[in-house]
Amino acid sequence: MTGGPGVEDLLRELAPRVLGTLARRHGQFDACEDAVQEALLAAARQWPAEGLPDRPRAWLLTVASRALVDGWRTDSARRDRELAVATDPALRPPAHAEADDTLTLLFLCCHPALSPPSQLALTLRAVGGLSTAQIAAAFLVPEATMAKRITRAKRQIQEAGARFTPPPDPQRGARLAVVLHVLYLMFNEGYTASAGPGLYRPDLTAEAIWLTRLLHRLLPGDGEVAGLLALMLLTDARRAARTDADGALVPLDEQDRSRWDAAAIREGVGLLTAVLGGGPVGPYQLQAAIAAVHDEAPTAAQTDWPQILALYDVLAHVSPGPLVTLSRAVAVAMVHGPRAGLAVAGTLDADERMAHTHRLEAVRGHLLERAGEPAAARAAYLEAARITASEPERRYLTLRAAALRTPER
Template sequence: MTDRDEVEHAVADAHRREWAFVLAATARVAGDFDLAEECVQEAYVAALGAWARDGVPDRPGAWLTATARRKALDVLRRRQVLRAKLPLLLEPDETEFEMPDEVAVPDDRLRLIFTCCHPALARDAQVALTLRLVCGVSTGDIARAFLVSEPTMAARVTRAKKKIAAARIPYRVPESAELPERLDAVLTVVHLLLTTGHTAPSGTDLVRADLVDRALHLARMLLALMPDEPEVRGLLALLLLTNARRATRTDSQGRLLRLEDQDRSAWDRATIDEGRRLVVEAFRTGRVGRYALQAAIASLHALAPSYDATDWPQIVRLYDALLGCWPSPVVALNRAVAVSMVDGPEAALTEVDTLAQDPRLAGYHYLPAIRADLLRRLDRPAEAAEAYRAALALVDNDAERTHLTTRLATLSTP
């Protein structure tokens, strides 16, 4: 017998690390995405009892996959028997997961992401559904990424699943000619997977390494699949350049270190060189999109000998270009930080206060946090303290909460 706490920890760890693998492998057998999800959930429940009795297997993911696939096959056999007995009472099932002889996408997880990013669904629904069901990201974390409430996001996911069922949209592996029209949604999924892992929206740790590593793997698979797409190169470059400083983002006690406080000598230079090369290749095509532009910004940060010596004017220009192709309030907020390094905190504060009127940023804790830092630099401690408290009321990650609390405590307020 194995200790119950040990088993629960092992199952939770396997859910975090293996969910996407298990679901993708089961979907190939199930021919029905809802059935696959149900069987995978049952496999995790079964693991609690089996692992307590027999011990945690050496390869939890393989055990879970075998169990989920077996459950799916059992259901399919029962359905087959039912069809044979009642052929006139059943309509043909048009929602089956079709697998062509030659599969365009070789990786199970990437194949399932392309499949879920069906053009019949709205873009937000495609991305949210894929992040939730295929990548195992919680509804609350997806909601934070989309700057909406958790109930709103839950409703979007539910509507997407209902539309698939009502419209009898097949879960069919797309052919090669269909990949380009789904690529932007797939890139968005991988990017949000990185964003969610790079700074976890909730929980105790700043970084969710499993999500970051999953995003990197998917981006590399995308590049192997579509090597001529500059935005695929841009996305992989962004992931590499962002991840190159993972080890320096917290101190030995897990406390957040701001970019200006990180030990640049400890950044992964080989990863940075690979990312920079991909940025150059993407720009050479002349088809520069939002991921290549973000990667170029990350590259300038990686090249700078210090925070103050960063080429901030060039970063502002890149943000201007980024806003031209991706008019996001989050991009505008990040641009304001760069403006503060070029034109001073007062100029940036004016931009931040304008952005505060955008309802999409109402629950975005980085807005009051950035505003607090600008007020701090302007030696307005009372207003800075108020802004830090506003940020603390919105933040759900413990590492970020500790950082903001520390910044607030160091203010000298009258």
């Protein structure tokens, strides 16, 4: 085989498997992760020019192992480590261990001792196979800053005493919930960037979907994993219609639905249909069901808002939170009128968790506009525009406010 555009995809697929094997054998996540990064860089240089080796994974594992041993050469305990690896049956790779290794790696990167930003960065690096420079670019920070964040995260894992083993069964559900939340945050940041000149970051959404597909292959029977993948696909299906030719934000009810990705919608609906009714319904399945109702409506006017409200009622019970309440306020307004929606949104005024987001004021402006209060709506839009760090959202909110300006007499 020859090198080409598929090399990068192959390296991303192999990276967690190689790291998992090394970490299971040697138990030193930090050193193993650095060694795998060296092997990936070597492959990225050599494979496109020289062609793919016959056994790419074995090639990476050999190069990474050499890098790891080189790092131990001045360590007086090197022979003890190598002897332990050779003689301890627990460190020998069992049959078909690669899938378990990758899942264990995901659990380790999303260790509860880490902050969410560190979990995101480490997951992208260790499981996603991205370089520090790529991750830094994704999060709009200098490479040196991201390198320190990743180094600190690996140190925190070591200090927490984490080992490269699956979490105990009693902790597995909670740890899987952390993994899903990390992937959810990654997707959301890509779909609606919290800051910067662009509305979305397709590189981040692609990484989140890729990693969630990987997790779904590892845990095909988990309803919430399937629900999260369905949610991502059903949401990302609308991406092409979210901005116009000038890059301006287009709200959902004004989007050209012919530009939505029909294949992604079919896949998302299929995933959701396969798991609904098969066990407890969690928040990701419910959010995916809401997205499916939106995606399957031929026009905005034909959206089944009573069904969406019913799903939000269940979601508010299963996974209460301010953003769920805010989204439910919109559904209430669509079913019972804008005043009813404003009343629900008003319950968030004292919630400190909403103090640093523009979303409450943006929704309030929308509902006030629908309620026939242009002056109050304009004030809410301008306040939302002041708070947001997203340039496309700021432009959109400012234009909505300008359209409501009282004509001069």
